[in-house]
Amino acid sequence: MATEKKIDYVILGLLSHEDLTGYEIKKRMDTTLKYFWGASYGSIYPALGDLVERGLATKRDGAENGRNKLIYSITEEGRSCLKAWLALPVEKDELRYETLLKLFFGKDGGEEQAIDHINAFQEKVKMEMSCLLEAEKTLKSVLDMDETHKYYLLTVEFGIKTYEAYLAWCKEAKEMLGPSK
Amino acid sequence: MATEKKIDYVILGLLSHEDLTGYEIKKRMDTTLKYFWGASYGSIYPALGDLVERGLATKRDGAENGRNKLIYSITEEGRSCLKAWLALPVEKDELRYETLLKLFFGKDGGEEQAIDHINAFQEKVKMEMSCLLEAEKTLKSVLDMDETHKYYLLTVEFGIKTYEAYLAWCKEAKEMLGPSK
C-alpha cells in the first residue's frame, strides 16, 4: 500500500472498467481524459510494469494475426487499491494556464497582443466544446445502459459548464481591453 | 535566447512591475498567482541565480537592520526577453483536477463518496471565490491608478466566472447523483 503515483490510479481506474493494452490506455488519455489528466507512453508503460509486479494487474498475450498485443487486467488487489484511493480526500486540483500568465503580465505586451491570446484561447475552447457537446449527446442516449455513464457525464457537464464560462469571459475580456474597436 | 523555463518568465514578469526578493516572489506565487501558476523555493532561488547569470536580472543587497535581504531587479535584456515570450503563442493550458479523476471513476466508490468529493470541492471553491471577490473590489477601485491593474482584473474575472460555473455544476452534479435525497 505504498504511495502510488496518480498515473497508477488512472490506469487502475481504466482497467476497472475493461481490459486494455498500453496503447489503448494512451488513447483514452488523449481523448476522454485529456480534459483533466494527461500522460505519455514514457509514464504509461513503466507504470503498467509496476502494477503487474505489485500484483495490482495482470498481463496476458493477446496477439492477433501477428500483431503484437499485451492485454492488461485489474486484479482483486488492484480493485481494493483503487477503492481505497477513491475514498481518500482529494489532494490537489491544479490549473496551469499559460494564457492567464501572459495576460497577467499583459501590459508589457500591449492590448493587441493580449487580445490575440484571448482569441487563440477562444478558438481552442470552441473546438473542444464541440467535442464535449458530442460526448454529452452520446452519453445521454446510453445513460441507462451502464452505471459508469452517469459518472462520465458528470465530468463532461463540468467541462461544458466551465467552457461556457470561458467563452463568456473571452467576450467580456475583449470588451474590457479594446472598447474602441 | 535559449529556451527558458516558464518559471523564468513568471519571475521576470513579476520583476517587470517591481523589485522583489525571492521571499516576496514566493508570496506572490502563493497569493495572486496561485490560481493559475505555482512554484516553490526550490525552483525560485535557483531560477533567480540563473537570471542574474544570464544578465536578465541584477541582485543587490538590501539588508535592513541586520535582516538578510537580496533584492532583484529586471534589466533591459530581461525586459526584451519577457516581451519576446509574451509575443509567442501560448504553448499549453493545462488542468489537472484530481476531483474530476475520482469522479470519472466514481462508480467504483459509490454515490455517497462521489457526493463527498463534490462537497469538498464546493467548499474549496467557495472559499477561494470570496478571495477573488475581494480582489475584484480592490482592483476596480484602483483601476485607473496603474495600467497593470486592468490586466490583473482580467485574470480575476476569469477566476470568478469559472468558479461561478463550478458552483453551478456542483449543485447540478449532486442532483444528478442523489435525486432521492
Next chain:
DNA sequence: CTTACCATGTAAGGCGTTACATGATTCA
C-alpha cells in the same frame, strides 16, 4: 519566551516528457 514570520538557500529524489528505436498492418 515562544510562536510566527522574514529570509535564503541546497540536496535528494521523484515524476514525467521528449526523443529515439523498432516493426507489423491497413488503407488509399
Next chain:
DNA sequence: TGAATCATGTAACGCCTTACATGGTAAG
C-alpha cells in the same frame, strides 16, 4: 508504395517538489 495507425518500449534529461539546514526579528 507510402502514409497512417497499431503496438511496445527505453534512455536521457529536465524540472520541480519535499525536506532539510540556518538564523534573525517582531509580536503576543
